[in-house]
Amino acid sequence: PQQLLSEPSREAPRARPYRVSTADRSVRKGVIAHSLEDLLHKVRDTLMLADKPFILVLEEDGTTVETEDYFQALAKNTVFMVLQKGQKWQPASEQGSRYQP
Amino acid sequence: PQQLLSEPSREAPRARPYRVSTADRSVRKGVIAHSLEDLLHKVRDTLMLADKPFILVLEEDGTTVETEDYFQALAKNTVFMVLQKGQKWQPASEQGSRYQP
Numbered sequence: 001p002q003q004l005l006s007e008p009s010r011e012a013p014r015a016r017p018y019r020v021s022t023a024d025r026s027v028r029k030g031v032i033a034h035s036l037e038d039l040l041h042k043v044r045d046t047l048m049l050a051d052k053p054f055i056l057v058l059e060e061d062g063t064t065v066e067t068e069d070y071f072q073a074l075a076k077n078t079v080f081m082v083l084q085k086g087q088k089w090q091p092a093s094e095q096g097s098r099y100q101p
Numbered sequence: 102p103q104q105l106l107s108e109p110s111r112e113a114p115r116a117r118p119y120r121v122s123t124a125d126r127s128v129r130k131g132v133i134a135h136s137l138e139d140l141l142h143k144v145r146d147t148l149m150l151a152d153k154p155f156i157l158v159l160e161e162d163g164t165t166v167e168t169e170d171y172f173q174a175l176a177k178n179t180v181f182m183v184l185q186k187g188q189k190w191q192p193a194s195e196q197g198s199r200y201q202p
Contacts (some may be wrong), residue, residue: 063129064129066131
């Protein structure tokens with residue numbers, strides 16, 4: 001019998017590209033990850049967070065992403081924001097205003 | 102006879118992503134749910150509401166969501182707001198004013 005060419009694999013989700021921003025949107029990096037845990041590790045490395053605690057939220061509206069199933073439902077190229085202790089998500093437009101005189 | 106390729110499954114609705122906000126919009130979390138009951142359970146867990154009663158409304162205009170069929174008709178990524186006893190829905194713009202001096 002013929003087999004489907006692109007059968008989705010449910011056991012091992014494929015690595016996909018994401019973008020990760022700092023809380024002040026001054027740095028944004030591209031990373032490949034196959035799971036939320038993988039992404040958390042790579043964010044820690046690439047943004048040099050050492051062992052400081054942080055959470056990931058969606059850059060667009062500050063939605064906290066803390067479960068694997070929710071992470072897997074997100075589109076590739078989703079932009080995340082890292083929030084460390086004391087940092088809060090803010091809409092992009094409000095942050096833009098600090099550049100004005 | 103020919104069969105439809107993408108026949109929708111009516112018995113088991115697929116789990117879809119949603120976002121849930123607290124009444125003051127200070128916390129917003131992403132959750133996966135396949136039914137309103139499932140969502141209610143996950144909201145209780147993720148927002149640590151213990152056994153306090155609450156309802157879910159649409160974040161955009163305060164529409165109460167209390168039936169399964171209405172829930173299933175909502176788009177994925179719909180933003181819900183949790184209202185506990187004494188809490189009222191308010192438009193985002195009014196709440197935004199607290200950031201002003």
